[in-house]
Structure formats: structure tokens, C-alpha cells
Amino acid sequence: MQGKGIRIEGLSKRYGEGDTAVLALKDVNMHVAPGEVVGLIGPSGSGKSTLLKCLGAVIDPTAGRMVLGDEAIYDQGWKVRDLRALRRDRIGFVFQAPYLIPFLDVTDNVALLPMLAGAPNTQARERALELLTALDVQHRAQAMPARLSGGEQQRVAIARGLVNRPPVILADEPTAPLDSERAMAVIRILNDMARRYETAIIVVTHDEKIIPTFKRIYHIRDGVTHEEAGEGRVFA
Ligand SMILES: Nc1ncnc2c1ncn2[C@@H]1O[C@H](COP(=O)(O)OP(=O)(O)OP(=O)(O)O)[C@@H](O)[C@H]1O
Numbered sequence: 001m002q003g004k005g006i007r008i009e010g011l012s013k014r015y016g017e018g019d020t021a022v023l024a025l026k027d028v029n030m031h032v033a034p035g036e037v038v039g040l041i042g043p044s045g046s047g048k049s050t051l052l053k054c055l056g057a058v059i060d061p062t063a064g065r066m067v068l069g070d071e072a073i074y075d076q077g078w079k080v081r082d083l084r085a086l087r088r089d090r091i092g093f094v095f096q097a098p099y100l101i102p103f104l105d106v107t108d109n110v111a112l113l114p115m116l117a118g119a120p121n122t123q124a125r126e127r128a129l130e131l132l133t134a135l136d137v138q139h140r141a142q143a144m145p146a147r148l149s150g151g152e153q154q155r156v157a158i159a160r161g162l163v164n165r166p167p168v169i170l171a172d173e174p175t176a177p178l179d180s181e182r183a184m185a186v187i188r189i190l191n192d193m194a195r196r197y198e199t200a201i202i203v204v205t206h207d208e209k210i211i212p213t214f215k216r217i218y219h220i221r222d223g224v225t226h227e228e229a230g231e232g233r234v235f236a
Pocket residue numbers: 015016022024042043044045046047048049050051
């Protein structure tokens with residue numbers, strides 16, 4: 001099912017109608033292989049978040065096709081009946097803002113998704129703690145989100161995006177609030193995840209520290225993408 005990554009063909013998105021309509025995506029083509037981490041880079045307002053939201057079934061595209069694994073999830077209309085299940089089980093999101101649940105502690109914020117997917121509570125918490133450790137926030141595991149720094153909150157949100165090992169991860173500026181060492185740690189974890197679980201990962205970023213790590217980059221400008229080879233710098 002998840003063998004083929006992500007493919008986007010001729011995707012367009014228009015917001016609104018008539019004179020005030022905004023054509024945010026214009027005939028976008030993109031593919032991300034299983035195990036690959038690609039960068040998506042472009043100026044503010046170029047359509048990056050719109051593209052991730054379409055792919056993540058958060059908003060409806062206007063036209064085109066999107067294929068996850070072997071399955072066309074969108075082809076001039078949604079082809080998946082249960083979009084909530086698609087978002088919950090097959091797509092991991094890491095947003096620009098962490099959106100943690102304020103009344104759950106850090107561990108449960110991460111463990112909630114596997115619990116919802118049916119994992120026993122202890123197993124869900126163990127998996128959460130494993131990721132929190134990898135992201136170097138295990139010492140805050142029992143804390144409430146409001147007591148965390150911005151960077152700590154972001155790392156918890158990253159753990160939550162990865163915890164169900166979805167075949168696709170969409171990350172919008174995941175390293176923005178982090179210092180360079182932690183930003184690189186996040187990129188390392190994303191690359192490990194990609195390789196280990198055959199995950200296809202798209203990272204939207206302006207972060208100069210992490211751009212050299214991508215082997216492939218999609219540039220987007222006014223809703224139009226073009227592909228470029230990246231440096232693919234290996235990091236220790
Ligand atoms: N809900 C909306 N209604 C109307 N226009 C929108 C909506 N959301 C985004 N747009 C417009 O679509 C275009 C693309 O926006 P998008 O949020 O995808 O940009 P972005 O590349 O993510 O920018 P940033 O780097 O600032 O986050 C912009 O012109 C924006 O104003």
C-alpha cells in the first residue's frame with residue numbers, strides 16, 4: 001500500500017471566486033519516493049502551506065490528482081470516503097505552530113494518536129517516550145505544554161507527527177524555533193524515520209541551516225513549482 005510514496009499531478013487550488021479569487025497553486029507536479037525527505041522552498045505567500053493542506057486533506061484542491069502509495073486519493077475530487085481516517089492514520093503533520101492540547105501532559109499529547117488508533121495505553125506511552133527521548137525532551141515528559149519553551153513545544157509536536165509512523169509526513173517549518181544543533185537533530189530524525197519506515201517526507205522551510213541537507217528541492221513561486229537537485233550534505 002505505501003510502497004510508492006507521494007505523487008502530485010497537475011494540482012491546482014483557487015481560493016474564492018470572481019474578482020477576489022486567488023490562484024494559489026497552478027498545475028503543480030511533484031513526487032516523493034518512500035524513504036525520501038524533500039525540501040519545499042519559496043517566499044511568503046507562494047503556496048507552500050496550501051500545497052501541504054491539499055495533500056493532507058485539510059482543504060479541497062480545485063483540480064488535479066494526488067496519489068498516496070498505490071491509491072489515487074484525489075482525482076478531480078476526493079476518492080477516499082473517510083478523510084478523517086486518512087488524516088489520522090496515513091499522514092503525519094508537523095505544523096508551524098505546535099497546537100498541543102493544553103490539558104494533556106507532554107507524554108499524552110504524543111500518545112493520544114496511537115491510543116486513538118487502538119494501541120494499548122502503556123504501549124502508546126512507551127512509543128511516545130521513545131520519540132521524546134530521541135528529540136531530547138524526555139525530561140519534560142510529565143509537564144503540561146504551557147510550561148515548555150517554544151522550542152520544547154515544537155519538539156513535542158514533531159514527536160506527535162511521527163508517533164503513528166505514517167507513510168507520509170508533512171512538515172511546515174518544523175525547525176523554525178530551534179537552535180542549529182536541535183534543528184539538525186530534527187532533520188536527522190526525519191531522515192532516520194524516512195529510511196527506517198519507508199516514509200515520504202516533505203519539509204517546508206526557510207531555514208538556511210537545513211536546506212543543504214536535502215538531496216532534492218522543490219522551489220515554489222506564485223503557485224508554480226520547479227525541481228532542483230540539492231546538496232544532500234551528509235551529516236554526522
Ligand atoms: N483561506 C484563504 N483564502 C484566500 N486566500 C488564501 C487563503 N489561504 C491562503 N491564501 C492565499 O494563497 C496564497 C498562498 O498562501 P500560502 O499560505 O499557501 O503561502 P505560504 O507559501 O505558506 O506562505 P508563508 O511562507 O507566509 O507561510 C497567498 O496569496 C495567500 O494569501
